[in-house]
Amino acid sequence: MSVHLVTGAGSGIGAAVAGRLLERGDELWLLARDAGRARELAGRFPGAKTLVGDLAEPARLSWALGHQSPPDRLDSLLHVAGVVELGPVGDLTPKIWQETLAVNLIGPAELTRLLLPQLRLSRGHVVMVNSGAGLSASPEWSAYAASKHGLKALADSLRGEEHANGVRVTTVYPGRTATPMQQKVHRQEGAAYDASRWIDPASVATAVLTALDLPRDAELTDLTVRPGH
Template identity: 75%
Template sequence: MATHVITGAGSGIGAAVARRLHARGDDVVLHARDAGRAKQLAAAFPGARTLVGDLAEPSRLSWAFSHQSLPDRVDSLLHIAGVIDLGAVGDLTPKAWRHQLDVNLVAPAELTRLFLPQLRAARGHVLFVNSGAGLRAAADWSAYAASKHGLKALADSLRHEEHGNGVRVTSVYPGRTATPMQARTHQQEGKEYDPTAWIDPESVATTILTALDLPRDAEMNDVTIRPGR
């Protein structure tokens, strides 16, 4: 039975992935930002383990995890959590920049560092849910896009560094997906939100599971997903 550590399992793409892995009997370790959220996740996924640590404070993750029981084996580390705060470069404050960079980039780097021994031992898989904004940046998307461009660089470097250890690394770049985060993005843009116009989170989850389930003779490095409507 494979063990998967998942961030962002509370909603959207992360919840869809966690449900699929949990339903097929895999062991899921669900990251939560606090004890209250961990309790909610434990109730939603009976038998799942939880791991508490605030991604907005990546420098404290090691300390937080030192007080908890970490899985001895990690077959995949799935970085799915993310935050977005749109705004023009002339308006974004250092706080807005730091928050998005910490949650979207520095925390995934730190989580990867902390779990690399288990991933190496299992010849596991690190998967980053990136964004179309990780490949191109539009007006008002500078901070979010910068964090996601950085996430691409992190994944690319990690792939080269860990290839000899048998650790596979995948970046998934979904277009706009019908999630609560997308609803908030539309609100920030001042646009009406119609979830039927965008990718179903289950479609992204299918792509992620396909990458995880590939035989050892193959590896998906970069996968772009776009709305089909």
């Protein structure tokens, strides 16, 4: 039985990935930002275990995990959580920049650092669910795109550093996906939201599991997923 830790399992792509892993009988750990969220996730995913740690406060993650009992070994760490706030550079405050970078980049970097011993032990896999914005930045997407460009850099560096330890690293770049985050983006863009126009989160989950299940003789380093219509 493989052991996985997923962030962002409360909705969208993270929920789709968590559901698929649980369905196939794997051991599932879910990171929750607080105890209330942990109870909610435990109720939604029966049999899953939870850890409480807020990605928005990366400096406190070490303390938080140190007062809990993370898994002794970890076959995969799946970074799916993320936040978005659109706006022109002239309007974005340091608070927005700091929150975006904390959750989307610094939090994942710190969580990876803390769990690397367990990943090395299992010759595990780190999957970063990035975004098309991690490859190209559009107007009013500067903070989000900067955090996602940084996440690509984190993955690329980590892959080179941990290759000798047998740890695989995959970045998945979904296009617009039918999630609550996408609904928020449409509101900020002043556009009507039609979920049928965008990728189903289950399709992105399939891409993630494809990378995880690839035989050990190969590694999917970068996967771009785009709407099919």
